[in-house]
Amino acid sequence: MGQNPNLWLDTLSPRLVAKRIVKRQEILRSAAAAFRRTGYHGTTLEDISACLGMTKASLYYYFQSKEQILYECHRFSLEMLLDRLSQVQNSQMAPGEKIRALVKHHVNIMIDELQASAMILEIEALSPALRAEVIGRRDEYERGFRDILAEGVESEEFRGHQTKLASFAILGAINWIARWFSPAGPASAEEVGETFARVFLQGLRREEPPQG
């Protein structure tokens, strides 16, 4: 994942770097929540800095533009997804277990990180180059996910669904979590991940899963 060097890292002490990373995360979370409330186009840098008790000028120290914030929200989520994908791809798990691991991780990201909003934020608002990069990484994740479904169909663990449509069904259900999940509601991230993984694995598998 090291292809995207942040140049500023080189010019700061390790302690300052760590502090800055934490602060940037905090800004991304807060911005993602604001985008979700009032839409990307309806949110200003002033709104974001006000929510954080910062001045707009100090916000500029971390991010140069609203577009950069939107881009970093996407990049952050996608890197976490792609990291886990590559771990799973390099593991010895059976396809069903790989899908379970990815579904649970993805659900966690939707619920716990960036307040369940990054993946559903508009990408249309990004300039063509950034949009292409985000779409490229998203496609990379979707392709990896689909390949595991195809692997499971080949090994006859899964039924012969159209893997492309089946993967859209699963990933769509997960991304949609951002629209209904409430941290104050009755279901935990753990429960949502477990139920989703179970429904989908049963939908995919030929036979009864090992432990219901």
Next chain:
Amino acid sequence: MGQNPNLWLDTLSPRLVAKRIVKRQEILRSAAAAFRRTGYHGTTLEDISACLGMTKASLYYYFQSKEQILYECHRFSLEMLLDRLSQVQNSQMAPGEKIRALVKHHVNIMIDELQASAMILEIEALSPALRAEVIGRRDEYERGFRDILAEGVESEEFRGHQTKLASFAILGAINWIARWFSPAGPASAEEVGETFARVFLQGLRREEPPQG
């Protein structure tokens, strides 16, 4: 569904009423596509009228505000969903067949009507009264859907999933179609509906479905 009388209907001849309904539909479709491209907040009434080759003044003849257009987009989709729900509820179908019918109808709405965008449009932009109405109808649909899942668990056609989370998974997957479906792509609405219904029914059912 007749609880929402449109007062203007009473003052026009039947031919003009029909013409007006068609034109309103056309405006909703075009507006929904514009909201999808540039976001609700990023779209002006001028943008919408320009796409349709209308003046802003003639657009006002059909809709009083951008908010009303957004509201009508939601109302249109939700009425179609609720109509089908009540047909299905009053039928003698088994729960699995009810779910299959609803999933296929919902997929069709996402793909064919309003260019797959109405259900995913922001509802946060609506004023509290309209938002409450839209949310109320959406909840009505979700409750009906969930009741059918519970019916299937009770009759032991379905496994004992958490029906609330399972219904969110299914409805979320369908709503997400708006984000990836392209009319120019390889899958038809029919195929998407069929695959989704199959994956979900297999995820829900205890045994092998009757015809694969």
